[in-house]
Amino acid sequence: MTISNTSATPIRPLAGVGNNWLRDLAGIAIILAAAVAGYFLFPNNLALLTRMIAIMLFVLSLDLVTGYCGVATLGHAALFGSGAYAAGIAAAHFGITEPLTMVAIGALGGAIAGLVSGVVILRGHGLAQLVLSIAIIHLFHEAANKASAYTGGSDGLAGISPEPILGLFAFDLWGRTAYVFGIILLVVIFFLLRILVRSPFGMLCRGIRQDPVRVSAMGASVKSTLLKMYVISGLVAGVGGGFNAVSTQVVGLDSLSFTNSAEALVMLVLGGTGTLYGALIGTIVFIGVEDLVSAANPFHWLTIVGALLIAVVLFAPKGLYGTAAAIIERYRKDGR
Amino acid sequence: MQTFFSIGVDALAYGMILFVISIGLSVTMGLMRVVNLAHGAFAMIGGYIASYAARDLGLAYGVAVILAVAGTIIIAVPLERFLYRRIYGAPELTQVLMTIGITFCVIGIANYVFGPTLKTIPLPSELQGPVDIGFRTIAAHKLFAISCGIGVAFALWYLIERTSFGVKLRASVDNTAMAAALGVRTKIVYAASFALAVGLAAFGGVIGAELLPVEPYYALRYMVTFLVVVSVGGAGSIPGALIACLLLGAIDTTGRYLVPEYGEFFFYLAVIAIVWVFPRGLMGRAK
DSSP: OGGGGGSSSOOOOOOOHHHHHHHHHHHHHHHHHHHHHHHHHOTTOHHHHHHHHHHHHHHHHHIIIIITTOOOOSOTHHHHHHHHHHHHHHHHHHOOOOHHHHHHHHHHHHHHHHHHHHHHHTTOOTHHHHHHHHHHHHHHHHHHHHOHHHHOGGGOBOOOOOOOBTTTBOOOTTOHHHHHHHHHHHHHHHHHHHHHHHSHHHHHHHHHHHOHHHHHHTTOOHHHHHHHHHHHHHHHHHHHHHHHHHHHSOBOGGGGSHHHHHHHHHHHHHHOTTOHHHHHHHHHHHHHHHHHHHHHOHHHHHHHHHHHHHHHHHHOTTHHHHHHHHHHHHHHHHHO | OHHHHHHHHHHHHHHHHHHHHHHHHHHHHHHHOOOOTTHHHHHHHHHHHHHIIIIISOOOHHHHHHHHHHHHHHHHHHHHHHTGGGTTTOOHHHHHHHHHHHHHHHHHHHHHHHOSSOBOOOOOGGGSSEEEOSSOEEEHHHHHHHHHHHHHHHHHHHHHHHSHHHHHHHHHHHOHHHHHHTTOOHHHHHHHHHHHHHHHHHHHHHHTTTTSOBOTTHHHHHHHHHHHHHHHHOTTOHHHHHHHHHHHHHHHHHHHHHOGGGTTHHHHHHHHHHHHHOTTOTTOOOO
16 A cells, blocks of 8 residues: 555555545445435435435446546446446346346446447547547447337336345335435445555556556556456446436436536536545535526526536636645644 | 439538538647537537528628628637636646536527527528539539538638748647747737637538538537547648548438438447547547
C-alpha cells in the first residue's frame, strides 16, 4: 500500500491502513443512515429511491473508468443496459426468476458488454475514443431494437416476475423489499469498490490516468489494465442493470440510449469524478432535482441541466463532493 | 440503374450538406483542439433564424440565408469569448461537458421560444420542383445543396491555401506557440475561424433543412454525425472531411435505401471499422 506513495505523482498521502477501514465503516454508516431516513421520509416514493440506487451503481461503474482511469466515454449505458437485458431475458424467456441469480446474470452480461466495448473504445484516444464510445452505444441500441424477439424491441421487455428473494421476501406493491434489497446490494458493492480502488491495481489505474507513458515505462501494461477495469466496471453496471430489471420488472430500450450515458456522465461530474462518494452524491442531487423540475416542465429541465453543467465546469471542476472536501480540508488546515 | 442513380444523387446531396456543416467543426477542432459538441446547435440556430425570417417575416430566401449566418455568428462570438476560451487546452472530459451543457441549453431555449414542432424554410420557386439534366431529372434543392457544397469546398481551399489569413491559420494549426512567437495574433485567428466555422454551420443548417429537418432535438440528433465525420476524416483536414462526408453519406444513404429496417446499424458499424483501422482519421496527422 505505502509503496505507491514514493512515486513523484501528486497522489495525496494515504493515512494508515486502520484509519481507512474506519473511514469505510463511517461511509457505510452514512449510506445506511441516509437509506433509513429516505425510507421514513418518502414512504410513497420508494420506487424513485430504488431507481436512484440502480443508477448509483451505474454511475459508480462509470466512475471506475472515467474517474479512476481517465477514459472519456459517452457510451457507458451499453454496460448498464446489457446487464438489464441479460437479467430481463433470463427471467422472461428462460424462466430464471430467482432475484439473486438474475442480478448475477446481469453482472455477467454487463461484464461481457464491458469487455466488448472496452476492446473497441480503448483502441482510440481523444476524439476517436469519444466517437467510438458513441458508435458503440448506438450499435447496442440498434441491435436491441432489432432483436425484438428477445428484447421486445421498442415496446420494452415485459413479463419479468421475480420470485421472493431467497424464497422468503416477496416483492410487495410498495417496493419495500426492492428498496431494502437495493440498499444491501449498494452497500456490498460500495465496500468492495473501496477495497478495489485502494488496492495496488486501483493505484495503477490512477497512475495511468495521470501519465500513461510513465506507467508503461515502469513496465505495466496500460491497455490490459484498463481492459480489466472495464470488465470490472461492466460487472458493477450489470449489477445495477440487473437490479433495475428486478425492481421495475420491465426493461426499456432507453436503458441502452445515448441520453442515458450522457446523463450518467453529468451525474458523475456533478458529484465529482475519482471519488466513489461523488458518484453517489451526484446521482442523488441529479435525480432529486430532476424529479422536482421535470414534473413542472421537461424542457426547462434540459435548460437547467445545461446551465448546471456549464456552472460545474467553470466554478466547481471537482464536483460537489470534491469542492466540499477541498473546503473542509482548507478549514482543517487553518484550524491547526 | 434508376435506384443506383437516385442513391448516388441523394448520397451526394447528403454528403455535401454534411460537409458544409462539419468542415467548420473540423477546422476548429484541428486548430483549437476543442471537442465541440455544440456545433450542431449552431446549425440549428441558423435553421431557426432562416425559418423565422422566411416564413414569419416573409423575406426572400437569400436574405434569410444571410440573416441566419450573421445572426448565428453574433450569437456565437460572445460564447467563444466567455465560455470556449476557458476550455482551450482543457482535458476532453471538461470540453465535452461544457459543450454538451451549451447544447442542452440551446435545445431547451429553442423549444421554449419556437415550440417543439418541425420548422420549415420555404424554398423559392426556382429551387422547387425537378430539374431536367438531359437524361434524368433531379430535385432542384438537391442540386442546389450539391453546388453549395462544391462552392464552399473551393472557397475554403482558396482561403486557406491562397490568402494571408490562410497562411496564419495553417501556421496556428501546425504550431500555435511558434506562430504566436512569429507575430501571428493567434487569439484573433481563433476567434475569426470560430466565427467562420459557426457561419458555415448555420449556412449548412439552412440549405440542408430539407434533408435534416429543423426541430429542437436537431442539435443532439445530428451532433454525433458531425463528430463522426471529423473523426473519420481527421481533425483539421479539408480533403479528409470531404472524403469522409462522401463516404459516410454513401454508406448511410445506401443503407437507408437497401436495408431500411436496420436504420443506422450499418452506419455505426462502418464508423467503428474505419476508426479502428485509422485511429487518427483518414487524412489525420500523427501528433
